[in-house]
Structures are given as structure tokens and as C-alpha cells.
Amino acid sequence: xxxxxVMRKLSGARFAENSKAWLIMLxxxxxxxxxxxxxxxxSVRMSLYKTRNVELVRYIGFDxxxxxxxxxxxxxxxxxxxxxxxxxLIIGFLLPVVLAMIIGETRRSKxxxxxxxxxxxxxxxxxxxxxxxxxxxxxxxxxxNILLSTIGVSPQTYLTRAEWVIPIIIIIATWKGAGATAxxxxxxxxxxxxxxxxxxxxxxxxVLQRVWHILLPSxxxxxxxxxxxxxxxxxxxxxxxxxxxxxxxxxxxxxLMQLMxxxxxxxxxxxxxxxxxxxxxxxxxxxxxxxxxxxxxxxxSWD
Amino acid sequence: MNRFVKxxxxxxxxxxxLSALPCTLAEExxxxxxxxxxxxxxxxxxxxxxxxxxxxxxxQATMAKQYPNVTLVPDYYSYTLSSYVPMxxxxxxxxxxxPPFTDPQLLISQHLVGDVTEALQNxxxxxxxxxxxxxxxxxxxxxxxxxxxxxYVLGLHINIDLFREAGLMTEEGLPMYPTTLQELAxxxxxxxxxxxxxxxxxxxxETYGGxxxxxxxxxxxxxxxxxxxxxxxDGRWVCNFTSxxxxxxxxxxRDLRWxxxxxxxxxxxxxxxxxxxxxxxxxxAMNFGADDCVDQPTANKGLxxxxxxxxxFPAGPAGRYALAxxxxxxxxxxxTADQGTALMAYLKVLGKLPFLDDAIVxxxxxxxxxxxxxxxxVLPAISAWNDEDYNAAKQAVIDEFCNVDxxxxxxxxxxxxxxxxxxxxxxxVFAQQLYxxxxxxVQRMITREGADxxxxxxxxxxxxxxxxxxxxxxx
Numbered sequence: 001x002x003x004x005x006v007m008r009k010l011s012g013a014r015f016a017e018n019s020k021a022w023l024i025m026l027x028x029x030x031x032x033x034x035x036x037x038x039x040x041x042x043s044v045r046m047s048l049y050k051t052r053n054v055e056l057v058r059y060i061g062f063d064x065x066x067x068x069x070x071x072x073x074x075x076x077x078x079x080x081x082x083x084x085x086x087x088x089l090i091i092g093f094l095l096p097v098v099l100a101m102i103i104g105e106t107r108r109s110k111x112x113x114x115x116x117x118x119x120x121x122x123x124x125x126x127x128x129x130x131x132x133x134x135x136x137x138x139x140x141x142x143x144x145n146i147l148l149s150t151i152g153v154s155p156q157t158y159l160t161r162a163e164w165v166i167p168i169i170i171i172i173a174t175w176k177g178a179g180a181t182a183x184x185x186x187x188x189x190x191x192x193x194x195x196x197x198x199x200x201x202x203x204x205x206x207v208l209q210r211v212w213h214i215l216l217p218s219x220x221x222x223x224x225x226x227x228x229x230x231x232x233x234x235x236x237x238x239x240x241x242x243x244x245x246x247x248x249x250x251x252x253x254x255x256l257m258q259l260m261x262x263x264x265x266x267x268x269x270x271x272x273x274x275x276x277x278x279x280x281x282x283x284x285x286x287x288x289x290x291x292x293x294x295x296x297x298x299x300x301s302w303d
Numbered sequence: 304m305n306r307f308v309k310x311x312x313x314x315x316x317x318x319x320x321l322s323a324l325p326c327t328l329a330e331e332x333x334x335x336x337x338x339x340x341x342x343x344x345x346x347x348x349x350x351x352x353x354x355x356x357x358x359x360x361x362x363q364a365t366m367a368k369q370y371p372n373v374t375l376v377p378d379y380y381s382y383t384l385s386s387y388v389p390m391x392x393x394x395x396x397x398x399x400x401x402p403p404f405t406d407p408q409l410l411i412s413q414h415l416v417g418d419v420t421e422a423l424q425n426x427x428x429x430x431x432x433x434x435x436x437x438x439x440x441x442x443x444x445x446x447x448x449x450x451x452x453x454x455y456v457l458g459l460h461i462n463i464d465l466f467r468e469a470g471l472m473t474e475e476g477l478p479m480y481p482t483t484l485q486e487l488a489x490x491x492x493x494x495x496x497x498x499x500x501x502x503x504x505x506x507x508x509e510t511y512g513g514x515x516x517x518x519x520x521x522x523x524x525x526x527x528x529x530x531x532x533x534x535x536x537d538g539r540w541v542c543n544f545t546s547x548x549x550x551x552x553x554x555x556x557r558d559l560r561w562x563x564x565x566x567x568x569x570x571x572x573x574x575x576x577x578x579x580x581x582x583x584x585x586x587x588a589m590n591f592g593a594d595d596c597v598d599q600p601t602a603n604k605g606l607x608x609x610x611x612x613x614x615x616f617p618a619g620p621a622g623r624y625a626l627a628x629x630x631x632x633x634x635x636x637x638x639t640a641d642q643g644t645a646l647m648a649y650l651k652v653l654g655k656l657p658f659l660d661d662a663i664v665x666x667x668x669x670x671x672x673x674x675x676x677x678x679x680x681v682l683p684a685i686s687a688w689n690d691e692d693y694n695a696a697k698q699a700v701i702d703e704f705c706n707v708d709x710x711x712x713x714x715x716x717x718x719x720x721x722x723x724x725x726x727x728x729x730x731x732v733f734a735q736q737l738y739x740x741x742x743x744x745v746q747r748m749i750t751r752e753g754a755d756x757x758x759x760x761x762x763x764x765x766x767x768x769x770x771x772x773x774x775x776x777x778x
Contacts, residue, residue, distance in 0.1 A: 053388050053413045067773065071766060073743075138568030139586060140499075160571045160750055246508035249571040250747040265385030267510065267735025268770070269413065 047275035064276035077259040088234040092174035100185035117179035162252035228292040338372040339641040344400035346377035354673040396635040417634035422643030451687030454629035455593035461612040465588035469497040491565030502565030504587035506573040513741030522619025524548035544764035560749040598679030612711035615718040627726040657693035671704040
């Protein structure tokens with residue numbers, strides 16, 4: 001048998017093998033194409049057009065981007081979105097790790113604690129916001145104000161203070177999401193060999209030393225991945241400020257995604273500008289993801 | 304034999320009755336040839352009060368008799384701009400829906416609603432609704448795209464219990480309500496001091512703050528040459544938030560918070576619904592509200608009707624204006640001529656067209672009876688129709704079911720009928736966007752004590768001007 005014939009037979013066999021794989025993937029690919037990629041490209045296309053509701057009227061290049069980025073509310077929303085991300089890292093990044101460690105160290109009823117930690121995540125998002133809006137209500141009937149009144153503190157305002165509103169929203173988001181993230185950390189921590197702890201304990205390492213030298217290095221990669229996922233998620237924050245503060249006071253909690261919603265549905269029906277904001281958000285997140293991937297690869301090559 | 308005769312007589316009588324029945328039914332059938340399906344938005348949800356659901360089932364039964372080949376598809380859809388656009392573009396919008404008067408011009412300009420000029424003409428009502436409403440519901444092409452459901456005039460909702468607690472009652476036992484914006488601030492201060500509750504609940508989130516502020520601004524003189532937006536000689540739309548009148552109005556807003564301290568503490572997160580809750584549950588004494596939502600603090604939030612009053616919008620230094628608006632019926636962009644006819648028939652059954660017959664009067668009575676049973680004040684309606692007979696008949700039904708002391712409402716209705724208050728419709732173009740810009744300024748004023756009024760208004764003016772240029776001037 002000639003070499004060409006062997007090659008042809010091999011590639012035929014590979015095709016037959018690959019075609020089955022492609023067939024299996026086909027439904028997913030079609031769904032991805034129609035429900036992910038097509039809307040994504042349509043959004044980019046729409047951002048380059050003057051629109052009348054969802055119709056494209058005429059091509060205007062980058063005018064939508066220039067117009068959107070030149071406005072104060074965009075700058076405010078951009079800064080707010082970075083502020084959300086910053087506060088989410090301060091308040092919400094390490095909390096799940098600590099939670100996972102505490103639950104992991106529990107000797108009895110670990111399952112109950114795990115369920116309790118995860119419970120807020122099972123509540124519908126809007127219900128959580130409404131719940132917390134009663135807690136932070138500025139009226140005398142607000143739960144926090146009732147609690148404070150027991151120690152003689154007069155009623156305070158919370159969500160109407162520009163400097164407090166973003167941290168409060170992040171506290172609420174963390175309350176809801178930390179338990180779920182903690183479960184992921186717990187799963188990763190469970191994979192750390194107990195012998196390492198025992199050896200460290202025999203060598204006289206304190207709890208903190210064991211955490212620092214054994215536990216954290218074991219979950220470092222996972223922390224990196226969850227960090228970028230958290231940034232991506234918080235960067236798209238929308239319904240929390242939308243329901244709780246409607247972006248106020250004076251745009252102090254307006255996020256980029258909320259600004260996008262306002263352009264599309266807030267009375268102006270400007271889908272072109274809304275798409276421009278969406279593309280800008282995607283671009284920023286893409287850059288962040290690429291930076292993370294770069295460092296991740298670099299770290300892997302060092303390993 | 305005798306028994307046999309009786310039986311035959313009975314059978315003959317029954318046969319006579321049965322033969323008469325088709326005649327009766329035939330009389331009720333108005334158009335058996337009309338064959339189409341209409342989807343009806345705003346159908347009461349399963350959770351709605353039973354009386355309301357029964358009312359609509361009655362309408363459905365009447366339609367089935369009069370137009371046996373028209374299929375009614377109930378739809379719980381309640382209009383919002385964001386949900387309507389994709390439905391209209393995707394061909395799934397209900398045949399009829401109910402937007403507020405802020406949106407018709409936007410929907411018409413975007414070709415998102417159906418033309419019902421012919422249907423209105425055929426129904427004989429085109430010349431019966433007041434010209435101002437025609438203006439709101441017609442396109443540049445002169446065609447009509449909707450019809451008014453009801454009108455409202457903005458006034459002041461009063462929680463009488465808090466006025467009584469603050470000692471603001473007349474000798475006749477009526478609330479001593481503010482007739483000017485200055486009195487509003489002063490009375491609000493008294494209420495705050497005496498009761499600890501907010502004098503005025505002011506919803507300042509999203510677009511609500513700007514919406515209410517425009518009415519205050521008009522009373523400070525932001526009309527005519529000082530209007531918040533106007534068209535210049537070249538036909539260009541110009542935003543004018545920095546007139547001395549507008550600045551004075553915004554300074555007044557700032558004073559309500561920092562000088563008089565009469566506002567609810569969480570104004571920037573309050574919306575239309577929560578402001579009614581505040582008034583209804585006794586957290587605030589006054590709320591800028593209209594005559595079409597008197598059921599909100601009462602029936603919906605538990606304030607007894609005798610603890611509630613509706614008074615005219617307080618006058619400002621430059622006059623007394625009150626916003627007149629309302630809700631209208633509009634139609635899906637793809638409705639056919641037959642559907643248009645069927646929809647007019649449906650509206651006629653609902654009693655929303657200016658026609659009178661026993662069934663329509665019965666419908667009106669059922670409507671007001673349901674209102675009274677829910678604990679909502681039954682008040683005179685501000686009619687969008689200029690048909691005198693129709694309006695008089697409606698008023699007679701209202702009088703029959705009236706459940707309030709009209710002394711608590713007379714000043715409001717008299718101010719409209721006697722013309723002591725000037726009714727004004729919403730700002731002419733892109734009102735929602737204008738409200739959004741002004742809401743932002745209002746929020747700044749009530750959250751930052753030293754906020755610079757003129758600077759904030761100038762910023763909002765620039766932003767809205769850019770919007771006007773983009774959307775109209777340079778389109």
C-alpha cells in the first residue's frame with residue numbers, strides 16, 4: 001500500500017471519528033450561534049448605526065460611542081462600576097474564603113452550616129433587595145433604625161447618602177453570594193491532604209501558619225479564577241442598584257449596565273447608544289480577562 | 304283528558320317561549336359576520352379582586368352575545384415602554400393596551416402603534432373627544448392612533464389624621480390645607496414638629512422627581528418664554544433649565560429639605576407607588592397625587608375614605624398650574640380593519656366610548672359599585688369626551704355610588720370647572736428624558752446641603768440639549 005493511500009485512509013478515519021464529535025456538538029453550536037454570537041455581533045453592528053427602536057436607520061460610525069463617552073453620566077457610571085468592583089473585592093472577596101475555612105474547621109453539623117451559608121443564594125434576587133431595603137430604610141420603621149434606636153441613636157439615612165450607597169449594595173450582594181462561593185472553596189480545600197496539616201501541627205505550626213503555608217497555596221489558582229469571575233460579575237451589576245436606589249442619589253449608584261438599560265428602555269429608546277455602552281463594557285471585561293489569562297499562563301509556565 | 308289538555312298547554316307554552324328565545328338573541332347580536340380574534344391587554348389577573356374579575360367576565364359574555372364570531376383572548380399585559388417595544392416589533396403585542404399620555408407621541412413617531420382612524424370614524428366617536436386629546440393621539444400625518452381612557456389632574460392628597468394631630472383643622476372639621484407652595488412648606492414643618500412624620504412625601508427616584516418638579520416649576524413661572532423647553536424661530540427645540548424661574552423653583556426644592564425639613568427621609572428611593580404607601584400608612588401627610596389614583600392610599604393601603612382628601616395643587620409665586628394627563632388606549636401596529644371594529648365594540652361594551660344604553664349604564668354602575676365596595680373614593684370623573692348627555696349620565700351614576708364627604712374634594716373639582724387653576728399638559732417633547740435629567744438635579748439638591756443650584760441645572764440643561772439635538776434638531 002502506498003504512503004498516499006495510507007494517509008488518505010487515516011484522514012478518512014479521522015474525519016469519520018471527528019464527524020461524530022461535530023455531530024454531537026452541532027446542537028450546542030447552533031444554539032450558541034443564534035443565542036450568543038448573533039446577538040453579540042448584532043449589538044456591535046447596532047452600536048455603529050443611528051437607530052429607530054430596533055431598526056437601523058443609517059450608518060454613523062463611532063458617533064454613538066463619542067456621544068455616550070462624552071456625557072457626565074457615562075463617566076459617573078464608569079467610576080461607579082469600578083467603585084463597585086473595588087468594594088466587592090474589599091468586602092466580598094476574602095469573606096467566602098474565611099467562611100469556607102471556618103465551616104471546614106467545624107467538627108459537628110458541618111452540613112447544617114453549609115446549608116445556612118448557601119441559603120441566601122437560594123432566595124430570589126429581587127426578594128433579597130426588597131428585604132434589605134426594609135433593613136436600610138431611612139424611616140423610623142427601618143429595621144436598622146429600630147435597632148439603633150435601642151441604643152439611643154436617632155434615625156439615619158443610608159441609601160440616600162452618595163458615599164454609602166455603593167458599599168451597602170455590595171454588602172447586600174455579598175450576603176447573597178458569599179455562601180455559594182464558599183462552597184466552591186470548601187470543595188477545593190477538601191482536596192488538601194490532611195497529612196500536610198498533621199505534619200505541620202507536629203512541627204508546631206500555628207493555625208495561621210497552617211492556613212498561610214498550606215491552605216492558601218493550595219487554593220491560590222482557584223482564588224485567581226474566582227477573582228476574575230467576581231470582577232466580571234460585579235462589573236455587570238444592574239438589578240441591585242436598579243431596584244434599591246434606581247441609580248440614585250444623583251447617579252451615585254448608577255452602573256454601566258444600568259446606563260445601558262436607561263438608553264434602551266428608560267424613555268429614550270436609543271438602542272444604538274445602549275449597544276455602544278454594552279460593547280464598551282464587553283471591551284473592558286475582555287481586556288481584564290486577557291490580562292488574567294496572560295498572568296495565569298505565565299504562572300503556569302513558572303510551575 | 305283534563306291532564307292531557309294541561310300537558311299540551313304546557314308544551315305549547317314552552318314551544319312559544321322557545322320560539323321567542325331566538326328572536327331575543329337575534330336582537331342582541333350586533334354583527335355575526337365580524338370574524339376575528341382580539342387580544343386584550345390589562346385583563347384582571349387571577350389575583351385581582353373577585354368583583355373586578357366578574358366585571359370583565361361580564362364584558363366577555365356581552366361581547367360573545369353581540370359579536371359571536373369575535374374571539375376574545377384575555378392578556379394580563381400591563382404596558383411598560385421597555386416590554387412593549389420588542390412585543391410590537393415581534394408581532395406579539397396585545398391588540399389593545401393602555402399607555403400613559405407621556406408615550407403616545409413617541410410610539411407614533413416610531414411606528415409602533417396601529418392606525419384606528421377608520422375604526423373611530425365608523426364607530427362615530429372621532430368628533431366626540433376633546434381637541435386637546437386628539438392632539439396627543441394623532442401623528443404628523445393627521446391619523447389617529449389611540450383614544451383617551453380617562454384624564455387626570457394633579458392635586459394634593461391629604462392624610463387628614465395627621466393634619467388633625469398637627470392641629471391643622473378648620474372649625475368645620477375640614478383639613479386646613481395649603482393653597483400656596485409657601486404654605487405647603489410651612490404646614491409641612493408644623494406637621495413634622497407636631498407628629499414627627501414627613502409633611503410631604505416626594506418620590507424623587509428615576510423620573511418621578513422631575514415629573515413632579517415640572518409642575519412646581521410652572522407655578523414659579525417656567526411657562527411661555529421661560530418654559531423648560533421651547534421651539535425657537537428656526538424650529539429648533541431648546542432646553543431652558545437655567546431661567547431665573549427654574550432656578551427659584553429648584554431652590555424651593557432645596558429648601559423643602561434643608562430649611563423646612565418636610566420631606567420623607569428616603570425620597571431618592573421613593574417612587575409613585577411607595578409615595579402612596581407613605582400617605583396611606585400615615586408616614587406622610589401630603590403627597591402630590593391626581594384624582595385617578597385616589598384608590599391607592601385608600602383601598603390599596605388601608606386609609607379610610609373619611610381620612611382622605613384631595614385638594615388643588617398649591618399655587619406658586621407666578622400662578623397656579625396643574626398637570627393634566629391621563630391614560631389612553633392604543634393598538635398593536637399590525638391590527639386589521641376587522642380587529643379595529645371589534646376593538647371599538649369591546650370599548651363600547653366597557654363603557655369607554657361616549658354611548659349610552661341600558662347595558663352601558665349597567666356597566667358603569669357595576670364599575671362604581673366595585674370601586675365603592677373596595678373602599679376607594681367614588682369621585683366625579685374628568686371626562687375626556689365632550690358629549691354632554693354621556694357626561695351627565697355618568698355623573699348621575701357617580702352620584703348614586705358616591706361614598707365620600709364631597710367637601711373634602713369640592714375645591715379640587717371647582718378649581719378645574721371654575722378655571723381658578725390652569726391645566727397644562729406635559730412638556731411637549733421627550734418628557735421622560737427631561738424628567739430624568741431634572742430628577743438627577745432634584746436628588747442632588749435634597750442630598751447635598753450646599754449644592755449649587757445653577758451649576759447643577761446648567762449641567763442638566765447641556766445634557767438634555769444634546770439629547771434634543773441628537774433626537775430631533777439634527778435628525
